[in-house]
Amino acid sequence: MTSGLGLLFVVSGPSGAGKDTLVEAMRERRASLRYSVSATTRPARADEREGEHYFFVGRSEFDRLREGGRLLEWREYNGNLYGTPRDYVEGCLAQGYDVVMKPEVNGALAVKTAYPDAVLIFLVPDRFSNLRERLLARRTETNEEIVRRLEIAQDEMKFIRRFDYLVVNEQGRPEQAVVDLEAIFAAERFRIHRYPDDSIQRVESS
Amino acid sequence: MTSGLGLLFVVSGPSGAGKDTLVEAMRERRASLRYSVSATTRPARADEREGEHYFFVGRSEFDRLREGGRLLEWREYNGNLYGTPRDYVEGCLAQGYDVVMKPEVNGALAVKTAYPDAVLIFLVPDRFSNLRERLLARRTETNEEIVRRLEIAQDEMKFIRRFDYLVVNEQGRPEQAVVDLEAIFAAERFRIHRYPDDSIQRVESS
Numbered sequence: 001m002t003s004g005l006g007l008l009f010v011v012s013g014p015s016g017a018g019k020d021t022l023v024e025a026m027r028e029r030r031a032s033l034r035y036s037v038s039a040t041t042r043p044a045r046a047d048e049r050e051g052e053h054y055f056f057v058g059r060s061e062f063d064r065l066r067e068g069g070r071l072l073e074w075r076e077y078n079g080n081l082y083g084t085p086r087d088y089v090e091g092c093l094a095q096g097y098d099v100v101m102k103p104e105v106n107g108a109l110a111v112k113t114a115y116p117d118a119v120l121i122f123l124v125p126d127r128f129s130n131l132r133e134r135l136l137a138r139r140t141e142t143n144e145e146i147v148r149r150l151e152i153a154q155d156e157m158k159f160i161r162r163f164d165y166l167v168v169n170e171q172g173r174p175e176q177a178v179v180d181l182e183a184i185f186a187a188e189r190f191r192i193h194r195y196p197d198d199s200i201q202r203v204e205s206s
Numbered sequence: 207m208t209s210g211l212g213l214l215f216v217v218s219g220p221s222g223a224g225k226d227t228l229v230e231a232m233r234e235r236r237a238s239l240r241y242s243v244s245a246t247t248r249p250a251r252a253d254e255r256e257g258e259h260y261f262f263v264g265r266s267e268f269d270r271l272r273e274g275g276r277l278l279e280w281r282e283y284n285g286n287l288y289g290t291p292r293d294y295v296e297g298c299l300a301q302g303y304d305v306v307m308k309p310e311v312n313g314a315l316a317v318k319t320a321y322p323d324a325v326l327i328f329l330v331p332d333r334f335s336n337l338r339e340r341l342l343a344r345r346t347e348t349n350e351e352i353v354r355r356l357e358i359a360q361d362e363m364k365f366i367r368r369f370d371y372l373v374v375n376e377q378g379r380p381e382q383a384v385v386d387l388e389a390i391f392a393a394e395r396f397r398i399h400r401y402p403d404d405s406i407q408r409v410e411s412s
Contacts, residue, residue, distance in 0.1 A: 122398070165396040183392035190371040190386060192328070 006032075006093040007188055008115050009100045011181075012108035013123035014156055018169040018177065019102045022123065025178045026100060030185065034092040036101035039065060042080035055085065072114050073107035084111070098185070105156040112162070119188050121181070122163040126170045212238075212299040213394055214321050215306045217387075218314035219329035220359030224375040224383065225308045228329065231384045232306060236391065240298040242307035245271060248286035261291065278320050279313035290317070304391070311362040318368070325394050327387070328369040332376045 011019055027033055039055040041062050050056055057065070062081050065071050074083030084101060092099045103111065105122075112118050160166060165184055169177040188194070217225055233241055245261040247268050256262055263271070268287050271277050280289030290307060298305045309317065311328075318324050366372060371390055375383040394400070 121396075161398060163398055165393070166398050166401055167396050180392070180396055183389045184396060186386070186389035187371070187393035190327075190373050190390060192367060192369055192372050195372055 005096040006034075006098045007185075007194075008089065008093060008111070008118040009033075009098065009185060009188075010108045010111050010118050010120045011100060011102045011123055012105050012120065012156075012163070014105075014125070017123040017125050018174060019123055021174060022169065022177055022181060023100055023102050025174070026181055026185065029178070029182060030098070032096075032098055033185075034097040034099050036084055036089050036092075036099050038082050038101075039071070039085050040080060040082045042078075042082070055088075073103055073110035075104055075107060086114075105159050109159060109162055117193075119165070119184070120163040121165045121167055121184060122160050123167050123169055123177070126168055211302040212240075212304045213391075213400075214295065214299060214317070214324040215239075215304065215391060215394075216314045216317050216324050216326045217306060217308045217329055218311050218326065218362075218369070220311075220331070220362055222359075223329040223331050224380060225329055227380060228375065228383055228387060229306055229308050231380070232387055232391065235384070235388065236304070238302075238304050239391075240303040240305050242290055242295050242298075242305050244288050244307075245277070245291050246286060246288045248284075248288070261294075279309055279316035281310055281313060292320075311365050315365060315368055323399075325371070325390070326369040327371045327373055327390060328366050329373050329375055329383070332374055 011023055013019060023035070027035055037051060037053070037055055039057050039062060041057060041059050042054075044050065044054070044056050048054060059081070062074075062083065065085060066074055066081075066083060070086050071083035072086050072089060074081060076082075084103060084107065089099050089101070101111070108120055112120055167177055167180050167184070217229055219225060229241070233239055243257060243259070243261055245263050245268060247263060247265050248260075250256065250260070250262050254260060254262075265287070268280075268289065271291060272280055272287075272289060276292050277289035278292050278295060280287060282288075290309060290313070295305050295307070307317070314326055318326055373383055373386050373390070
């Protein structure tokens with residue numbers, strides 16, 4: 001599988017770390033960045049648009065994508081299936097767009113296996129107590145769900161070393177985390193392994 | 207050898223790539239950045255100040271530093287000796303300052319051996335013909351010296367893959383190269399191997 005011309009950025013980390021806000025901010029700042037739209041079997045909410053927030057698909061269509069190897073990663077959550085369509089990502093990369101996605105931690109590691117050149121960024125809130133506060137403040141989950149998600153978060157932390165970067169989203173300073181992410185997105189383009197051999201050769205012999 | 211708290215950035219590449227101008231621009235922009243002052247046996251020029259441009263030392267003092275392992279790298283050029291004093295660099299890093307140096311390519315690789323955590327950036331002009339023009343325009347070298355330096359540059363290109371980043375200093379756009387370097391300097395701090403194990407542990411258990 002070719003990695004295409006663009007770069008793939010995978011922002012993951014525990015629930016409540018601020019992924020949604022920060023990825024949205026990055027999309028606003030970088031015109032060359034496309035958001036990797038997930039497929040889901042969950043029904044669309046009133047404010048969600050097909051192809052923008054999700055590709056809404058039936059269970060049989062989801063199974064077809066998954067069994068055909070057309071999902072980079074997938075998971076079940078609350079009885080619904082979510083996955084990252086490979087074709088959409090590859091299409092964007094081939095056109096030279098960078099792509100950003102924000103899968104769960106296990107999904108991020110699956111993407112890294114499929115695309116070793118993907119840039120994995122682990123986002124953490126500055127303190128766990130703060131994560132808890134944010135989950136409580138958001139109030140879209142029951143207390144039982146919050147406890148379960150915190151347990152998942154503790155577990156996810158074990159995988160930090162398999163990521164490329166760790167960015168701390170400090171309480172009350174999301175703009176700093178945006179600046180940090182922008183530096184990472186910009187700098188990755190200059191890493192030596194991003195230059196194909198023939199481009200180096202061109203420099204050498206010109 | 208401990209790498210200290212700061213990060214060590216090594217900007218190298220062929221003569222005429224614009225290292226001096228860009229490193230100077232980085233020093234102006236980043237208050238936390240210290241320039242690694244070299245030791246030399248060459249006499250000071252009128253506009254050069256001790257401890258700012260170089261540490262001016264006699265041959266016997268230079269030999270003492272070198273034989274005592276107190277130079278991270280050294281080389282002879284035009285009959286004069288130049289070297290990077292280890293103590294100065296380590297002192298800055300231990301105090302939490304980042305350090306930037308601009309040694310020759312072989313020196314950069316020697317520094318990487320001594321400090322595996324050093325960030326090596328290879329700077330190239332956008333085209334070799336342009337490099338030649340710059341060397342000609344600078345006119346501080348004889349034609350024979352220019353040809354010799356171009357040959358060295360061709361040779362240096364073979365080592366590009368041992369660097370961490372490649373930044374192209376495009377003709378007439380040095381401000382873009384400065385932006386690129388700033389992103390690299392900022393992003394490196396967030397690379398996962400920069401976080402000591404105990405800091406990750408702290409995140410995990412808090």
